[in-house]
Amino acid sequence: MKRGGIINAQLAGALARLGHTDTLVICDAGLPIPRGPEIVDLAFRLGTPGFGTVLEGILEELVIEEAVAAREVERENPGCYALLASRLPELKLVPHWELKVRTADARLVVRTGEATPYSNVILRCGVPF
Template sequence: MLKSGILNPHVLSLLARIRHTNTLVIADWAFPYWPEIETVDISLTMGIPTVLDVLDLITPNFKVGRIWQAEEFLATNTPEKIDAFAKSFGSIPLTREPHVDFKKRVPKAIGLIRTGDPNPYGNIILESE
């Protein structure tokens, strides 16, 4: 029985199927449903869990080579929130692009993890290394 780290079997299964250069979306509570890709919904309530909660649990065992995020994130969030994301991203290369371009990447992902995160444009796409 697992006692630490990610315990959700659906999240673990999704992560295990992601290979080199595949992508994974970690999205907020309001992100649109995409029937083309598997969605694991772990939203419990507003703010639980957050995109960063999931990212911080994934990164110790998941080699992230690149992150994409909508550039609108910078204009709609506080400096403190922007700094929190930057801290979790660490040295992972980050590309910010218009939200309409960001959404074009979504259907190509292996899957999407929906969180309870309320931060505008806080969605991210991770590319495995």
């Protein structure tokens, strides 16, 4: 058994398969997920697990070179925006419709149980050197 980190076998394996420039989406329970990307659905009940918990766990595992969120998060979900801005200084904001379009190009989508609108982010993987 692993000592720590992400212990969900499906998620740990999916993260290990990501490479430089691959993108993954961490999303709330309501984001439409297109056909194509691998999906790891962590949602158990509305609110569980929360977006912040999943984001923090994934950021401990990966090198991120770019992050994209919906522009609407600034106004509609200031708590989520504050978290994203503090943890992802390279955060770019786009209209929500564009974020949904970009989701189709992701290699992995991690669905949380988050029930707060606009709790979504696209992360592009970097390298540790």
